[in-house]
Amino acid sequence: MKQYKAIIFDMDGTVLDTLDELTTSLAHVYGAHHLPVRTRQEVRAALGYGYTGLIKRTAPDLDPAEQQKLAEEFKTWYSSHCQGHTHPYDGIVSLLSALQAGGRKTAIVSNKGQAAVSELHEEFFSHLVSFSMGESPRYRKKPEPDMVWEALKRLGCAREDAVYIGDSEVDSMTARNAGLDVILVTWGFRDKEDLERLHPDYLVQSPDELARLLLGQ
Template sequence: MIKGVIFDLDGTLLDSVTDIMNSLNKILGKYDYELKNYQEVRSYLGNGAQKLVERSIPSEKDREVLNRIVSEYNDYYKKNSNIDTKPYDGIMELLEYLKNHNYKTAITSNKIQEGVTSLNNDTFKGLIDVAIGERVGLKLKPNPDMIYLALKELNLNADEVLYVGDTEVDLLTAQNAKLKSIAVTWGFRDYEVLADLNPNYIVNEPKEIINILKEV
């Protein structure tokens, strides 16, 4: 019996590309790197800030420079993460349904913990029970450690949870944690990319997740 749902954040619950792009370009411009457009940034997302920066400036091999840019990006983004960011259509209704029907919920994200906490508190206002982001000592997805921590905090077993995400990183995370997965098509990856990874379900609208929960 399914008792909980674990979500990715960016591209699954939140349309956050514009704020990420603007924060990234603010720092790239400071150092005279080429600025990135919406589609480029969208394609770079899923593996955390370090990979976002590395994919944005692949010619830069100096680790000290990369680390400085990542740090400055994180600092700037913390203060500018909720300007144009908003839930996708139907997400709030989905979360309210889950809360009203006593499903436990969590976020696991490769975004820094401060950003995850802030967006969760400001946007979802108590609809999500647990919010886990990048922190010291916790490996990033697709390593399953974030899932294991979420399961522990929710007091649920893997077979009692569905995992919802929008990228190959999310689906690999679900596989590694032995969770059934739902891939969403409104996020950062196209249908074909998601289908190749054989998720248990693929949905085009949040309300379809409610239908799945009624069936499993």
């Protein structure tokens, strides 16, 4: 396998299990507006498109202005309640430590708002990953390539020497739009069968398998 110099990760569903926190935060916002509370599985299927995308996919009958209002409410609530049940998937800390020891450059690029991304980066990854980028007015959201290109610029790495790792169709499209190889993981927010249909360069089942793949072990 090609030895990548830079490895960019998605956050939710790839390095962090955030599903419980996102589900309870959405339930809080929807409950306050007397909207149907979505199940954990419904929220899982709607993730990957940022806060606005989550609202559009779980409250599709609302008009766009109301969806945007709810997205802002969700952003505010979740940004201050994004910890507690959130944790790295088993094996992720070891994987990132091994990549660091192996001299690989790493970063996280997420459609989650920057405030929550920064908070979670400081709690879990500040000693393991160079930086974590979240949604902001400066860059278009994934699957547009803007944030990935900015991350590569900060890492000082060319596209052909980098790979993007995620868990959804959004991540696959992001990598392709940015001109990077893509690795998809099966422990996140999409089922293995759905990921196989995306034809990633690699599909991996565990962080240990990913470590062996990236480090040539």
